[in-house]
């Protein structure tokens with residue numbers, strides 16, 4: 115073979131090799147999503163797309179299904195903190211505070227005093243005309259402690275020593291029976307999320323601009339995926355939810371051949387909505403058991419949480435929604451640690467014409483809660499909302515006291531809903547609170563407040579996943595009507611912008 119032939123063959127082989135390498139590179143790049151060239155076509159990010167399905171959804175505790183079990187072994191983030199399903203009977207920190215320290219009349223004595231058997235059907239009269247004079251009313255303290263006695267049926271009715279009488283907590287004030295002279299107009303409850311979507315703007319910049327920006331920037335290499343992960347962690351989704359979401363995004367992007375920013379947005383939307391799904395119903399169990407005018411019992415809702423999360427505000431806002439939807443509501447001011455909280459709730463009540471049963475500072479909150487439920491039953495209201503005192507989840511005595519509030523109320527009526535109010539701005543601390551409260555009082559729904567003031571709306575994902583309890587309501591501002599039902603699709607749309 116001549117030299118020229120050899121050179122020709124070498125040139126051909128070199129050309130074939132170069133072509134093979136170039137083809138390989140092109141194919142490899144095609145497998146990554148590269149969206150840059152279509153950036154110009156991306157629609158401008160508007161604040162909207164927040165299609166709230168409708169108004170608030172209320173149900174009756176009689177028909178609602180229980181939230182699903184969430185065994186402790188399925189809990190992904192333990193971090194050494196007590197968790198749902200852990201043995202709540204184990205004392206977690208200091209010695210427990212004694213909580214049954216008030217004199218106890220029996221149920222029979224209570225009935226004799228009021229002349230009304232406790233379980234009588236509710237009356238239909240206007241609370242304003244049926245309110246008893248203070249001296250005729252069974253005190254909340256007495257009523258609640260009567261219940262404690264029922265718990266211990268072997269104990270004889272205690273004779274109250276004189277000195278104990280003098281140190282007993284003050285009697286609850288009579289119910290504020292007079293409706294407010296001027297009842298405020300309440301914003302329509304339908305389409306609340308739609309109207310309040312702009313208040314999620316801080317979280318929107320994390321998800322809509324941050325996350326979607328990353329996914330839409332193209333060429334998702336390892337560094338980009340790490341940034342996606344960091345963004346989710348910074349938004350407080352928690353490590354388990356973040357890992358799950360990132361893994362799903364990676365798999366789906368590879369298998370679906372996501373090519374455009376619209377594809378990426380649609381995928382992210384789907385993955386986030388799925389991460390928020392839960393079998394537990396999101397309706398708030400605030401409808402009565404039967405017709406209250408015909409012997410039916412009111413729905414009983416307890417509002418619990420640590421100090422300053424927004425319990426009183428949420429109780430007031432929820433009362434407004436119920437009143438606006440035509441329900442008769444009674445408010446129980448069992449936040450007896452803070453006198454101002456009682457006044458605060460009384461004002462909320464006045465503004466919507468709802469009767470308020472008030473506790474005095476330092477009074478046993480269980481007694482006020484019991485009195486509220488008794489009064490609500492007698493007055494034939496549809497729902498009684500009991501605002502409890504803020505308590506530190508780290509104080510076992512206070513948590514025991516909360517357990518007592520629920521037990522005492524249950525002697526009088528079924529507790530339909532225990533709403534745990536969490537401040538969305540507190541991040542991981544909110545999760546710790548949620549776990550401890552769940553152990554003590556069987557939380558049935560979460561209210562996430564102050565979502566308007568945080569970029570960490572991702573706490574919604576974490577709290578639901580970890581507790582197996584649905585987020586039912588969200589607080590989106592300090593205004594009286596800044597409370598909205600939580601709807602995953604509408605929420606995700608608002609986040610993505």
Ligand SMILES: Nc1nc2c(ncn2[C@@H]2O[C@H](COP(=O)(O)OP(=O)(O)OP(=O)(O)O)[C@@H](O)[C@H]2O)c(=O)[nH]1
Pocket residue numbers: 419420421422423424425426427428449452455503504505562563564565566567588589590591592596
């Ligand atoms: N921005 C914003 N502020 C809220 C929201 N909900 C409540 N707040 C504010 O949070 C503060 C505390 O609210 P409260 O309702 O008094 O809290 P609390 O849990 O009852 O407090 P304690 O009785 O001390 O336990 C108030 O200034 C409320 O206006 C919300 O959704 N967004």
